[in-house]
Amino acid sequence: MIPLSIWDKFKKIKNDDWKSLLKLSTDFQSTYYFNEKTNERFGFHFYATLVDEQIIQESALPALLTKKFESLDDLHRIVPIADIHILKNPRDIEQKLLNGYVLVTLDSDKNRFGFIAAQKEIVRSLSQPEIEFSVIGPKEAFVEAIGQNLNLIRKRLPIKELISQEYTVGKLSKTKVAVLHIEGITNKDNVDTVKQRIKNIEIDTISDSSNIVELLSDNSNSLFPQLLDTERPDRVAAILAEGKIAIIVDGSPHVLIAPTTLIEFFSAFEDYFLNWIVATFFRLVRFFAVVFSVLVTPIYVAAMTYQYELIPPDLLGILVTSRRTIPLPPILEALFLELTIELLREAGARLPTKVGQTIGIVGGIVIGTASVEAGLTSNVLLIFVALGALGSFTTPVYKMGNTIRVLRFPFLLFAQFWGVLGILFCFCILIAHLLRLTSLGRPFLAPIYPLRVADMKDTLIRAPLQKMYRRPHVLRTQKPKRFNKKKAENPKDIDE
């Protein structure tokens, strides 16, 4: 890549000398040809690694060699490529070349530059969603190329109101970031906020959309992700139609969705493909699993250390006998097991897939049983910790899963310090934090607080599609109604 300061050098050099700096790169190529009709010399200058040579050889070069080529204006006429620019300012050369254009110079027209688009797109083919996999429903997932991702969304929302506006973020990486919304539905303030924040980003490189999440978040010190990321084009399309904003970042297979709410992180998109009763049941199971996962070990520690009165008499014998031989106090026992599980997860994540699976088995079975047999941990706690870990894996959004895993450690400490009272205290802190949290200025806990009963149709429960005829209140959309409720509720069969 050419260093940033190159433009300063450009200023000093004359029009004819612009090549000398670019030539420092070995993949920059300049070649000269003569037109057969006019015998004029013209030059092709491009980064060989950025352009598709097939386009040059099959479309551009034959036309320029054989057809009459007298001035740069002829490019529009004779080259069968739509994206052709003719510019006068040598400032544009750098940007155009780096964007994959071929610079055409004509010896008789030295003050102007012709550019022919010949970008080479190295894209990977579409694959199945891996993080948000669903058994039912579309199997397409986003890839790294912004154009292809946009294509996947536009195919699902073929309306002219779907607006995509592109920005460049990162002084060095020049990452393309596209902001998508539906004109006439999405709240203008939200769109403006996103645009403003993207314009204000001051950073050198953007590696992934996760960087954008961090830079766009209202509170970047929060454990909770405030922008939803998804790899499913169908989810993005559905959420755009709901009146939210999507942010596509070039080079990232995850598209961001804003504003979002806490509840949204616990709804898998597959919920919408299942019968609403089944989906509601699964959602409730997921919520229960998350609460269980966060609270089960802290409650164990609190009950074991302070509040033995809480334990039902029938359970007392089991707990006392399982703990009798254990030398560690409950907190160390719990931390030992929780950290073991975290180690297993971390080791599994860092290793190649095949080795990772072995680690899971070795860790789960060998370490678990061995530590119980060695008398380091009680088997009751082992069950709780394992179930808790399992519960944290049920969150459909990976980042929220991580948050849930971290969340139980402060709870554990408070349980050790103050027992059940400590758990309550920690819970109060958590709730206070969540209440203050916003996503693009919209409340993060909506619709639970502020309570919007109409929005509850898509929270803990997933109401039938026809009942969800309103867009969420909290988004303050320009068109609050999705469709005509009466028509949706009274469909007419052909024989009626």
Added chain:
Amino acid sequence: MKKWICVICCLFILTGCVQKRIIDELNIAVATGFDPDTSDEHLLKTTFLMEIFNKEMSVENKTVTTTGDLRKETLYKANRQAPSPIVVGGLRLTLYNIAIAERGLTAYVDAYQRDASIGKRIYFATTDSNTEDIFKGEYGPQGNGSFISDLIEHNIDYGDLPKTNLTLFMRDFYQEGKDIFLPHIKKINEQEIELAGISLFKDHAAYKILPSDKLFYFKLLVDRYSRGDFSIELPDGEKVAIQSIHSNHKYKLDKKDPTNITIKIKVQGNIKEYSGNNIDDKKIKEITNFINKKIKNECLALIKSFQEDNADPIGLGKVYSTKIRNFDYKEWKEGYPDLNIKVDPKVIILDTGASI
């Protein structure tokens, strides 16, 4: 920021203020018993029953007996005999020797309402014998404390024992217009124990034991059945067993003369066993009438005896106090033996079984 540093500092400094009680380093008492101190030096002789859990999940009964004037005093004296501190948060049952109960329970219940670690659904009961002897028997694999409290619990749910626990006991203990009663436990031998009836109290002191065969009628008067059983011998010598009994009762005061009170009892049940031949509609009517009469007579006899003893375990004083303005309890109590109490039972046989 300063605020947060303060809060976090407080959290860490205050951690030592909560007393740690790690579960396997405790002796959790499941039952306590109070006996009269034979040497008469102290007010209380307390027996703590602990359940020691063995590796194979079986339960061993361990008792510690001490004397003292306060309940807490006996507790810390008991700790001198225990390998780890005895705690009372796991109590399920408290037994009173009937000799103690006859003296009055006022001195013994105070600790129960002050100690927040004691559950409010534990059971109180009285017993004939020494409570230490009762706790030293071997009644079942679950341990004696659990055995006796389970015995009381299922007799409340499915049997003839009116609902009782610490909350209800405290309510009746302190309110005007109702005398308390407690289940009465009797030890048969080292392996067996039974619910012998209920002990009736007058002014916080036990005065009489109501045998268990009268319990059905007593429960009809004070509580309701949701799933009871009952069998009765008919005048023609046949016996009939009635199951799934539902009952409730209502008190009706005569508006003109409130000394007339009618207790309306509604009983519903199914005939599950009959020693005679077929049951037809006529027979059902006969049985219904007979049971009606039987309930009426037995209940009236119970009430009569209560009136004669000037005790009010049914809680009629409470009924009056809710229905009469400017109710004067003392005045009412004087007139209680002369109240004209009627019982109006209504028995409904819902079903007589599958094959007729």
